Amino acid sequence: MAASMATSLQMLATRRSAFSSRMMLPSTTIADKRLTIQSKLSSSSSISLTKPFCRSFSSASQRYNNVVTSAISDKNEKEDLKSGLPIDLRGKRAFIAGVADDNGYGWAIAKALAAAGAEILVGTWVPALNIFETSLRRGKFDESRRLSNGSLLEIVKVYPLDAVFDSLEDVPDEIKTNKRYSGSSNWTVKEVAECVKNDFGSIDILVHSLANGPEVTKPLLETSRKGYLAALSASSYSFISLLQHFLPIINPGGATISLTYIASERIIPGYGGGMSSAKAALESDTKVLAFEAGRKKQVRVNAISAGPLGSRAAKAIGFIEKMIEYSYANAPLQKELLADEVGAAAAFLVSPLASAITGSVVYVDNGLNTMGLAIDSPSLSLE
Secondary structure: OHHHHHHHHHHHHHHHHHHHHHHOOOHHHHHHHHHHHHHHHOOHHHHHOOHHHHHHOHHHHHHHHHHHHHHHOHHHHHHHHHHOOOOOOOOOEEEEEOOOOOOOHHHHHHHHHHHOOOEEEEEEEHHHHHHHHHHHHOOOOHHHHEOOOOOEOOEEEEEEEOOOOOOHHHOOHHHHOOHHHOOOOOOOHHHHHHHHHHHHOOEEEEEEOOOOOOOOOOOHHHOOHHHHHHHHHHHHHHHHHHHHHHHHHEEEEEEEEEEEOHHHOOOOOOOOOOHHHHHHHHHHHHHHHHHHHHHHHOOEEEEEEEOOOOOOOHHHHOOHHHHHHHHHHHOOOOOOOOHHHHHHHHHHHOOHHHOOOOOOEEEEOOOHHHOOOOOOOOOOOOO
């Protein structure tokens, strides 16, 4: 046994010695190899002119050219290391449905995508369109438009949009003649998609930041059929309609995002009128649409379940401030949830960094969704 142990130790020492010799190459050897590689790479133009190589290995040659660029330029290499792992959306175009002011999640997502280099188009609810465009024009949003690099969020174009209606044939006369809709045209989902196609040809990112429940303050037991169906129409089917009409102009490999809420899974008293049902439908649809859009056009479909935010739209619930206080007191991360954090998560999900993520609901709520008990309850004592 002693002999075998000695043999084993000797073999181990030999392996370590071999490994160490490989790891501790003289610096001159490394430098010589690097010079040799660079000299070979410096003649890369001769490779690019070799037609059989390009035809047979086009993807490989593209990767090789990328290596050439970083290997030749030490400056670029240092810049890449300095920037880390960036979210790069330059050359991408995003359409964000549901931006009507500067303090909601839709606005935060627009800023995050713009900061990453994307071109921003927005769809604004028709009755809010005039106020929104006037505020933009007069500079009322300039402070909130400011990006981290000091520049301002630029919205290339604002489209009137009412995602409750798929086409003009679906619009009832009382809406067509409503003065809040006068002066606007081509605002149904189908028409907006056609306008975007005519104006820009295609998009890469589609964001659904829409929700409305006319009876949201009513308990579900008191919700009318009309109110319930209206909540589902505006808050969940609107996403299906948007993707249905925009998918033909979304570039392959594109991505979509919708916004949901934990009421889809847990009881949130006061969040009524069928809105909890609408969010549950939206999350279920996210999975099915991920399969269908993925198989049809390699488009990814995800949702963000965001925590409570004191936006103008959320104030319609009536107790949003209490929900924010509850989240602060009970979430694992005891801090204020910022709209920018949801924007950052959206930028990641639509970027190439999330190229294998689809059909997912990502929680951005300081971890509140993980809690089973309210630790600020008078009936609990965790001291």
